Amino acid sequence: MARPGIESIRRQQLIDATLSVIETHGFQGATIGKIAAASELSVGIVSHYFGGKQGLLEATMRYLLSCLQQDASRLMASRPSNPRESLMAIVDANFSGVQTHAQSAKTWLAFWTQAMHSPELMRLQRVNERRLLSNLIFHLRQLMPPGPAQATAQTVAAMIDGFWLRAAMSEGRIEPDQAVALCKTYIDQAIQANNGASK
Amino acid sequence: MARPGIESIRRQQLIDATLSVIETHGFQGATIGKIAAASELSVGIVSHYFGGKQGLLEATMRYLLSCLQQDASRLMASRPSNPRESLMAIVDANFSGVQTHAQSAKTWLAFWTQAMHSPELMRLQRVNERRLLSNLIFHLRQLMPPGPAQATAQTVAAMIDGFWLRAAMSEGRIEPDQAVALCKTYIDQAIQANNGASK
DNA sequence: TTCAACAAATTGAACATTCATTCAATCCAC
DNA sequence: GTGGATTGAATGAATGTTCAATTTGTTGAA
Structure with a gap:
């Protein structure tokens, strides 16, 4: 049985x-x-x-995405509702847990490449990207006007992807702490630069 | 004959x-x-x-790298020696010409993935990365202290990679203008945030 | 100019290897 | 004993490489 x-x-x-x-x-x-x-x-x-093999690969990417979302949920729940702190939590989530290991970084890059020619993987990728961007904009919107909020969100998203890429390329160890620090520095700079612009 | x-x-x-x-x-x-x-x-x-096939792939990546370098040289030559303008030229170079087309973006992503398991491709990739970082630091160093210059350079490099990644993923067209604008906005923010800190 | 020899350039069928899939046989818990 | 769980050899498709044969352009002697 x-x-x-x-x-x-x-x-x-x-x-x-x-x-x-x-x-x-x-x-x-x-x-x-x-x-x-x-x-x-x-x-x-x-x-x-x-x-078949394709099914296994899609299931593996789904698993990675679910891990990412769990990390994000966990870190968002344990933070104060301060908009700035929420943004920092999002950054932490995107470099915490599974994502920081070389294993995951390489695999993410592999899936990104694969996704470009697989509609289902591409769909999963887009959903994830949209969620990140929406979250960023929601919190940034409370700190600056719509225009800069949109621009800053896209920049942060690009930075996260860029640091992931570097993490995947660097053979040995990754420095997630450094990447997180640089992202946070940028967010503070963006808040400062757009502070009181309209609000 | x-x-x-x-x-x-x-x-x-x-x-x-x-x-x-x-x-x-x-x-x-x-x-x-x-x-x-x-x-x-x-x-x-x-x-x-x-x-063999591997040799052709390596030659193709070399070709892409040489195109990138040519774009950079051309844009750097036609600009004033103002440090800020030089930084802007570097950003322009990294989104100009071949790089902005979907063809190149997808191919870059493919090579990045491939490079992780090919020593020769990895070497080419590292050389290119080092050059970009050195150039950025050289010009930033004239506008801010060493620490922020280093951090800003790495952030700009990550942003460039991140926007390339998005360019590769976005199916239809790319918005290189937007990516360039966001990179430049960040650079100005970084200059402003670190202005007069030591100098 | 013409033509034959020559060598570089190119072809593509044959070959060997790798890999995903299949499915009849086997295993094992109940 | 039964039926789901698992195995792994057999199969066929895809692909990179090889190399003997062919084509193509050049040379130099007649």
């Missing part, structure tokens, strides 16, 4: 193995064989649970 | 075809067969002139 929860266990096993293999061998080198070996399962199991 | 210059013509033909195919089919879909078809040459010619 079916053991309870065996399906979710196997799915997570395969997703973890996929992340590990992509980090080690890159997106191109992530073959079913290597993923199966890393998960200590067989190659056939992938088709059984995910319908 | 050998016709003079035929080799450089063929090499450029293949590099152009590679860029075109990557833009259309993605990095994974860029097969020798498609590249050969796009260049209206045969598959064997690739090994003849580049030793």
